[in-house]
Amino acid sequence: MERIPILKMGSFLLVTIQVDLYDRLALNLESDLINMVSKTGARGVLIDISAVSIVDSFMGRILGNIASMSRIMDAETVVVGMQPAVAITLVELGLTLQGVYTALDVEKGMELLQKKIDLYAPQSEDEEEQSPDDYTD
Amino acid sequence: MERIPILKMGSFLLVTIQVDLYDRLALNLESDLINMVSKTGARGVLIDISAVSIVDSFMGRILGNIASMSRIMDAETVVVGMQPAVAITLVELGLTLQGVYTALDVEKGMELLQKKIDLYAPQSEDEEEQSPDDYTD
Numbered sequence: 001m002e003r004i005p006i007l008k009m010g011s012f013l014l015v016t017i018q019v020d021l022y023d024r025l026a027l028n029l030e031s032d033l034i035n036m037v038s039k040t041g042a043r044g045v046l047i048d049i050s051a052v053s054i055v056d057s058f059m060g061r062i063l064g065n066i067a068s069m070s071r072i073m074d075a076e077t078v079v080v081g082m083q084p085a086v087a088i089t090l091v092e093l094g095l096t097l098q099g100v101y102t103a104l105d106v107e108k109g110m111e112l113l114q115k116k117i118d119l120y121a122p123q124s125e126d127e128e129e130q131s132p133d134d135y136t137d
Numbered sequence: 138m139e140r141i142p143i144l145k146m147g148s149f150l151l152v153t154i155q156v157d158l159y160d161r162l163a164l165n166l167e168s169d170l171i172n173m174v175s176k177t178g179a180r181g182v183l184i185d186i187s188a189v190s191i192v193d194s195f196m197g198r199i200l201g202n203i204a205s206m207s208r209i210m211d212a213e214t215v216v217v218g219m220q221p222a223v224a225i226t227l228v229e230l231g232l233t234l235q236g237v238y239t240a241l242d243v244e245k246g247m248e249l250l251q252k253k254i255d256l257y258a259p260q261s262e263d264e265e266e267q268s269p270d271d272y273t274d
Contacts, residue, residue, distance in 0.1 A: 005153055005188045005218065007243045009146075014243075016142055016153045050142040081142065106144045106151075 004029050006036050012044040012113060013037065013075075014106070018051045026062045033066055037073045044113035045070050046106060050081030060095035067100045076101065076116045080109035141166050143173050149181040149250060150174065150212075151243070155188045163199045170203055174210045181250035182207050183243060187218030197232035204237040213238065213253045217246035 004025065007014040013036055015029070033045060047063065049055075067077035078101045090097065101116070103109035141162065144151040150173055158166070170182060184200065186192075204214035215238045227234065238253070240246035 003188065004155060005185060007151075007153065007185060007187075007218075009243055009247075014144075014151075016144065016155070018141060018153070018155045048142060048144060050144075051140065081144075106146055110146075 013042045014046045016048040034069050037075045043117050045077045046109050047079045048081045055086045078109040080106050150179045151183045153185040171206050174212045180254050182214045183246045184216045185218045192223045215240050215246040217243050
């Protein structure tokens with residue numbers, strides 16, 4: 001199976017990553033997602049990685065890429081369901097997933113996306129408030 | 138990755154099947170789903186098989202099992218995103234997916250589930266109306 005299915009739910013797209021993202025699969029996912037955002041006018045992308053137990057810099061980069069591309073297409077990206085061990089590994093690898101919002105599960109991710117969409121409707125760019133820099137006081 | 142993630146969305150559970158369901162994975166999925174239905178009190182199960190291009194009698198049986206088990210736990214099952222080729226194969230194999238409702242995509246599946254839940258709330262058992270027998274006049 002060469003493609004990861006993208007599910008449309010209202011104004012959001014949902015992707016569940018269950019397999020290892022090797023090169024072509026990741027590139028397909030990127031282009032499929034951006035095409036879906038363009039085609040459906042989705043305002044948010046939810047990426048569930050609860051089945052991912054091993055993360056590397058490639059995976060981190062792909063998630064960052066998707067978030068950046070989606071943002072250009074006016075959609076926010078939220079990564080949900082990250083396992084604690086994955087979070088530990090990410091930090092140890094020095095990957096902070098810049099520009100990617102995270103939430104504990106799909107429901108919380110949807111709430112967050114809804115808030116982001118409502119928030120960014122009037123003003124334009126105010127992304128610092130939930131970035132990791134917040135906690136370096 | 139030994140388990141297929143089950144996402145909770147409101148009163149529904151969503152499963153996306155992206156890999157071949159070999160024996161243990163299918164059994165894990167069955168037990169995980171039933172446990173989740175029990176734990177969350179979910180009223181519906183959505184199974185997305187849009188990434189499944191090859192279906193056999195085993196897969197058909199697993200889907201039927203999940204639907205039967207869920208029904209005992211008071212949850213309806215809807216299979217969504219079936220590829221046309223898969224539908225053709227199922228019929229050619231003589232598998233009618235008894236007791237399993239189908240819908241074109243996740244959104245339509247959710248609508249159907251919502252209707253089923255509303256419908257079965259007052260009365261008790263009236264499952265014939267959407268069964269394949271309907272068309273044998």
